[in-house]
Amino acid sequence: MSSVDELEVRLEQAVRERDQALTECARVRAELDALRLALQRRGEPEPPLYPDSAAPGLAPPLRYVVADSLNDAVKGVLGPLHRFVRARWGHER
Amino acid sequence: MSADVVVPVYRDTALTLECLRSVMAHSGPALGRIFVVDDWSPEPEMERMLVALRREEPRLRVLKTERNLGFVAAANLGLAASELDCVVLNSDARVTPGWLEELTGALAESPQHAALAPLSNNATMCSVPDFGKAVPIAALEGRHLELGGLPRITDMPTLNGFCMVLRRSVLKELGLFDRKYGLGYNEENDWCQRARAQGYLIGRANRALVYHHGSASFEQRTRKRLDVVNERRLVARYPAYLEDNARFEASPMARVAARAVRAQLGLLRVWVHAETVDELEYAKALAPRCKVEVVTRTLGTACREAGLPLAGGEDPDVECVTGPVPRQRSNVVITLVTERTPLGDPRLVEQLKWSQAFAPKDPEEFAHLVLTTIAALRRPSR
Numbered sequence: 039m040s041s042v043d044e045l046e047v048r049l050e051q052a053v054r055e056r057d058q059a060l061t062e063c064a065r066v067r068a069e070l071d072a073l074r075l076a077l078q079r080r081g082e083p084e085p086p087l088y089p090d091s092a093a094p095g096l097a098p099p100l101r102y103v104v105a106d107s108l109n110d111a112v113k114g115v116l117g118p119l120h121r122f123v124r125a126r127w128g129h130e131r
Numbered sequence: 132m133s134a135d136v137v138v139p140v141y142r143d144t145a146l147t148l149e150c151l152r153s154v155m156a157h158s159g160p161a162l163g164r165i166f167v168v169d170d171w172s173p174e175p176e177m178e179r180m181l182v183a184l185r186r187e188e189p190r191l192r193v194l195k196t197e198r199n200l201g202f203v204a205a206a207n208l209g210l211a212a213s214e215l216d217c218v219v220l221n222s223d224a225r226v227t228p229g230w231l232e233e234l235t236g237a238l239a240e241s242p243q244h245a246a247l248a249p250l251s252n253n254a255t256m257c258s259v260p261d262f263g264k265a266v267p268i269a270a271l272e273g274r275h276l277e278l279g280g281l282p283r284i285t286d287m288p289t290l291n292g293f294c295m296v297l298r299r300s301v302l303k304e305l306g307l308f309d310r311k312y313g314l315g316y317n318e319e320n321d322w323c324q325r326a327r328a329q330g331y332l333i334g335r336a337n338r339a340l341v342y343h344h345g346s347a348s349f350e351q352r353t354r355k356r357l358d359v360v361n362e363r364r365l366v367a368r369y370p371a372y373l374e375d376n377a378r379f380e381a382s383p384m385a386r387v388a389a390r391a392v393r394a395q396l397g398l399l400r401v402w403v404h405a406e407t408v409d410e411l412e413y414a415k416a417l418a419p420r421c422k423v424e425v426v427t428r429t430l431g432t433a434c435r436e437a438g439l440p441l442a443g444g445e446d447p448d449v450e451c452v453t454g455p456v457p458r459q460r461s462n463v464v465i466t467l468v469t470e471r472t473p474l475g476d477p478r479l480v481e482q483l484k485w486s487q488a489f490a491p492k493d494p495e496e497f498a499h500l501v502l503t504t505i506a507a508l509r510r511p512s513r
Contacts, residue, residue, distance in 0.1 A: 053185060061194040064212035068204070071211065071307045079311070085363035 132235040134216040134296055135163040137209030139202055141170045144177045146344060147222040148184070154226055155188050161231040165191045166209040171199040202315030207307040214299070219319075221293040223344040224251075225268070233339035234296045237283050245301040245331035246323060248290035249339035250278070250388050255291050256380070257335050260398055262389035263380070268342045274396060281337040281391055285384050288375035290333055292319030294341045301326055317361035324369040337388045390448055399448040401501065402426050413451070414439055416494035417501055426450075451501060 113120050136154055140147045154165055165188070167181055178195075185191045194208055206219050216238060218231065230249060238247055248257050253265035260266065305325050312318035323333045366372055379385055393399050403414040404426045414425050415437055424442040425434050434441055 050182075050186070057185075057193050057195075060192055060212050061196075061208070064194060064208045067211035068207040068307060071207065072310050075306050075309055079309070083367075085360065085367055 132216070132239040133161050133163045134218055134231060134235045134238075135166060135213040136218045136220055136231070137166045137168065137206060137213065138220050138222050139168045139170055139205035139209065140177065140181075140222045141172050141199070141202075141205075142174060143223065144172075144174050144180050147177065148180055150220070150222050150224055150226075151184060151191075154220070155191075157226050157228045158231040159229075161235045162190060163215045164213070166212050167191060167193050168205040168209045169193060169195045170201070170205040171196050201313055203308045203310055203312050203318045206318075207310070210297070210302060210307050216296060216299045217302070218294065218296045219292065220341075221343065224294050225342040225344075226294075227340045227342065230339045230341055234336050237334075237336045237338070238296055238298060241284055241332075241334070243330075243332050244284065244298070244334050245305075245326035246290060246295050246297050247284065247334045247336040248292075248295045249336050249341045250392075251291070251293065251341050251343045253343040253345040254293055256287055256289075256376075256385065257291050257388075259340075259389045259392035260396055261393075262386045265345055268344070270396075271340070271392075272342065276340065276392060276395055278338040278340065278388075278391070281388055282384075283336065283338055284334040285337055285387060286332050286334050287385075288327070288333065288372070288379050289320045289323040290335060293343045293345075295319060296336075297322075301329075301331060305329065311364060312361050315361075316358045317365045320365055320372070321368065324365070324372060328369075335388065393448060398422065400424065400445070401449045401451060402442045402447040403451045405430060408433065411437065411439070412494045413497045416498040417451075420498060420502055449501070449504075451497075 136158070138147075138150060138154070151165065151167065154162070169178060169181060172178065181191075181193045185193055192212065194212060196205060196208065200208075210217055210219065216235065218234065220226070234247055234249060238244060248254065250257050250259050252258065252268050252271050255263055258264055258266075260270070305322065308318040309321050312321060327333060390399075400422045401417065402424050403410075403417060405411045405414055406427060406429050408430070411425070411427075411430055411433055414423055414434075417423050418439060423439065424447065425439050426442045427434060431441060
């Protein structure tokens with residue numbers, strides 16, 4: 039490896055280390071800032087993700103789709119039993 | 132005045148390179164450093180490209196995250212690394228000559244502004260030539276736009292986060308973007324509302340232009356979900372947010388830049404009021420030369436037969452009213468600016484009811500007069 043090549047390699051290494059150090063410094067500053075902001079916002083309620091009539095165009099999450107499908111299937115296959123259970127105990131709860 | 136530029140990057144190496152090259156080429160002495168935040172890009176060529184570009188550009192710094200953090204945290208990393216006023220720029224943007232000088236110059240001129248955003252082809256309330264709508268970059272690229280006659284800053288309740296310059300002193304006072312906004316969307320609106328709550332202003336820099344491809348980061352479905360969920364958080368925090376935006380959109384100053392650009396591109400929409408067959412001839416004479424729509428109660432069929440579209444949709448830029456009594460054709464009035472439809476030229480915006488009376492001899496002269504007047508509107512007011 040020539041001396042020029044070697045210098046280039048060392049320069050590249052130094053630049054990488056500089057950017058890594060900069061990243062680390064920025065990470066700590068950003069973390070500090072996030073903690074300060076979180077402290078100011080403590081106690082704030084989380085907005086609901088789903089369902090929400092304000093966003094009717096959004097598809098429901100998969101777990102809702104699966105649960106609804108299972109429910110429909112059970113009601114379909116065990117229709118008479120379902121109706122009997124509803125009639126017998128449905129409105130007592 | 133100089134500013135740093137923060138560019139969070141994730142996907143699309145080619146578009147990112149285009150963005151960074153445009154920043155390097157068009158920023159001039161106003162540019163401090165470029166902080167590229169590689170947010171754990173899944174594209175191996177992204178890192179190679181950034182390393183190669185860093186060799187070429189001594190002002191470039193590459194910050195690499197240890198996992199994908201999302202736009203908000205990545206932007207915060209860049210903002211935290213900078214010490215100056217700072218532009219947060221999406222990697223699917225492309226800047227134009229003089230952009231940073233204008234943004235930093237306007238910010239320096241107006242100390243009460245916390246943040247400014249440039250005009251763009253795709254940036255909601257900063258969009259031109261159609262306010263609130265995106266058009267392809269090709270609609271503006273290569274066209275000479277004279278923006279110097281526009282007011283330097285238009286105050287707005289918020290701005291589009293694809294490109295925004297943030298004042299360092301306000302960043303120190305308010306903090307960075309709120310990481311509660313997760314992967315992104317509405318974090319910039321939240322920051323702007325925090326700034327407004329402290330008495331600062333937010334503005335659109337009408338003389339700077341940055342192109343924006345738009346939504347390169349997320350698929351449509353993901354984008355919509357992020358947008359809706361984050362908007363709920365935003366509105367819960369700032370209940371007046373939507374109302375403030377609506378009030379601004381209805382104000383005469385909202386469309387000032389969009390109309391000025393439309394005038395320069397020859398895209399002004401002209402409404403011709405016509406209730407007689409003779410008056411329809413005026414619209415026919417004008418139609419081949421600009422975008423004409425007819426306002427009529429009685430000539431719908433005749434308009435369809437003549438291939439003239441009926442007025443509808445958005446407000447027009449220019450209205451040609453054929454006098455207070457339509458039959459008095461000798462007293463044709465071309466109302467060029469109404470209270471409802473202010474034009475972009477600041478000279479005219481100040482006189483919201485500017486109008487001009489003409490008495491054309493025939494439809495050809497009518498068309499000539501209208502076009503001459505529109506051409507006058509395209510000229511800068513300086």
